[in-house]
């Protein structure tokens with residue numbers, strides 16, 4: 001696969017380690033053909049890869065217009081534009097569907113309100129038994145985030161590497 005990137009988007013020069021670890025872990029743990037939502041999609045690495053290799057129907061959203069433009073181009077360049085919908089949305093503001101999986105490498109720099117808005121809010125956009133998948137670094141509060149998520153989800157740390165925790169939070 002190839003991805004166009006640009007100034008002003010997350011991890012513009014190379015794929016982020018947290019994002020690749022998250023996606024590799026998901027690939028080994030979920031079925032094909034799912035409806036997924038990639039929140040904070042950036043230039044589209046997660047949602048487009050899920051469409052391409054897991055035959056997912058991917059909805060992808062972000063607040064960054066440049067990232068959204070790139071995500072649309074990247075979906076076409078990788079031949080999955082028919083399975084990718086790219087929307088501008090502040091967290092879930094413009095999201096109307098419900099999903100089997102919500103996947104996010106959350107925007108830590110946007111602050112706790114936005115990050116917890118994405119993580120907590122996911123519950124309302126997941127089907128029963130649906131799963132929120134996220135990546136958080138140990139030094140960015142992975143353990144306290146897991147304790148917080150446990151209030152609303154059944155959580156599992158599926159893998160850990162180089163201080164990055166991959167968390168599955170299941171709606172029950």
Ligand SMILES: C[S@@+](CC[C@H](N)C(=O)[O-])C[C@H]1O[C@@H](n2cnc3c(N)ncnc32)[C@H](O)[C@@H]1O
Pocket residue numbers: 010011016019039040041042043044045046061062063064067089090091105106107108110114
């Ligand atoms: C850590 S980056 C992940 C980008 C991409 N998913 C990846 O893995 O390469 C987080 C993304 O969240 C987006 N973002 C920041 N605030 C947001 C908000 N309020 N609602 C939706 N997305 C937001 C940023 O623009 C950024 O693209």
